[in-house]
Amino acid sequence: MAFEFNKCPIEGLWEIQPKIFGDARGYFAETYSEKDFFEAGLTMKFVQDNQSASKGGVLRGLHFQTKHPQGKLVRALEGKVYDVAVDLRNGSPTFGKSYGVVLDSQKNNMFYIPEGFAHGFYVISDFAVFTYKCTDFYHPEDEAGLMWNDKSINVDWHSICGDVEPLLSEKDTKHPAFDFSKKYFDMSAHWIGEN
Template sequence: MAFEFKKCDIEGLYEIQPKIFGDNRGYFLETYSEKDFFEAGLTMKFVQDNQSKSTKNVLRGLHFQTKHPQGKLVRALEGKVYDVAVDLRLGSATFGKYYGVILDSEKQNMFYIPEGFAHGFCVLTETATFAYKCTDFYHPEDEGGLMWNDPTIGIDWESILPGITSNANLSEKDKKHAPFSLEKKYFDLNAKWIGE
């Protein structure tokens, strides 16, 4: 198998480490293999690939789609990011909890986030190029989001990137996301949207 699949503390999340074959000429690795992923129990189908480039302190998130939720396989092609997933599956033992992974282009690690989660990241290096595969298409009318610094979720961005709480570079859209509520419905355990 060309990958090591590590289950994270929140059910459904995986940190994935591909095998890297390198010599003095450079390196080679597989970034996705349906066969290996299926053997690990990850039987999703990807339909869209996305890529972005950002500068240090850019924070994107926390995003989700409602009626067309996306599972995402994310990685840093260049630089480092702190990538975060928030469990929005009502009835889950970890509802409202987050898990974060530092994605490093030198390490080539990846993070799989299934449907039913909010997702975001901040850039730790001078620049970072970020790529992700999605299990559904982007639907602009279907966007949802949560405040990146919501106190109930309590993502500790500051310990990963000191100063980010006062220097986060956010889009106008990301500045306006709603706070998280333990009383609100988001997704059911099958990642079907049950919110208002």
């Protein structure tokens, strides 16, 4: 198998390490294999690939889609980011909890976030190119988000960002706080909340 699949503390999240074959000329690595992923129990189908570039200190998130939730296989093509997922699945024992992974282009590690999670990342390096495979298409009318620094979610941005205020889009400054009483997704990632 060309990958090492590691379950994260929140059910459904995986950190994935491809095998790197390198020598003095450079390296080769598989970044996705349906066969290997299916053997590991990850039977998602990807329909869209996205890529973004960001300078250091940029924070994007926390984003999700409501009626068209996206599973995402994310990695840093260049640079280093702190990538975070927040469990929005009603009935999950980790509902409202977050988990983060440092994605490093030198390590080539990946993070799989299934449907039913909010997602965001902070750029640690001076510059980063970030890419992700999605299990559903982007629907701009279906966008939603959570306040990036909501204390109830308890994302440990501070240990990564320090006291520096992250660079946010105007849209990302306006997301609402997480509401523990709200119905987000059921355990199969079907949207049961209200827009």
